[in-house]
Amino acid sequence: MHRISAALLSSLAVVTLANVASAADAGNGEKLARRWCVSCHVVAADQRQGNTQADPFSAMAKLPGLDAGKLALYLLLPHPKMPDMNLSRSEAADLAAYIAKQGR
Ligand code: HEC
Known part of the structure; x- marks a missing residue:
């Protein structure tokens, strides 16, 4: 029971965020x-250097199954x-x- 409601809640959260x-x-x-993420991620095509540990946004946008709704959720979690x-x-x-657009 507990597990089911947790799954339901998280899918609801994804749906809500997808709408947002x-x-x-x-x-x-x-x-x-450009203000918050550049210190580690390459956030745009005109930026050369980022942190080697962090994926450039263009690569993130191409990760299978990572759409704008999931990204938004990820960004809200610690x-x-x-x-x-x-x-x-x-x-x-x-x-x-913005990140989702980088893949195109
Ligand atoms: C202090 C450095 C730092 C900053 C600032 C930072 N990130 Fe990250 N980010 C990382 C690292 C390192 C990872 C890889 C996490 C891991 O391997 O667990 C990551 C992972 C991610 C991921 C998960 C997808 C992936 O490729 O692993 C997303 C989405 C993301 N960052 C978005 C952002 C956004 C949007 C901002 C600005 C609001 C931001 N990050 C700012 C260091 C940073």
């Missing part, structure tokens, strides 16, 4: 990326190797939309 992501502003995502950036939901969605 569809209204997201990739242009604002780019601004945020993860050990990245500083906690306290992104709002809409900032996470904008960033995710």
Whole structure:
């Protein structure tokens, strides 16, 4: 029972975030990326250097199964190797939309 409700909750969260992501502003995502993410990730084609441990956004966008909704969710969860950036939901969605665009 417990497991089922957890699975349900997380899929609901993904659906909700996917909806947020569809209204997201990739242009604002780019601004945020250039401010918060450049120190480690290569965030745009015109940027040469990043941190070797962190994937460039263009590579991330091509990871199978990683769509804007999942990216936004990932950005809202704390993860050990990245500083906690306290992104709002809409900032996470904008960033995710921007990252997802890099693959095209
Ligand atoms: C202090 C360095 C640092 C900063 C700043 C940083 N990241 Fe990361 N990020 C990393 C590292 C290192 C990883 C690889 C994590 C791992 O291997 O567990 C990572 C992984 C990720 C991933 C998971 C996908 C993947 O390729 O592993 C996403 C998505 C991501 N970062 C997005 C962002 C965004 C968006 C920002 C800016 C808001 C950001 N990061 C800022 C270091 C950073």
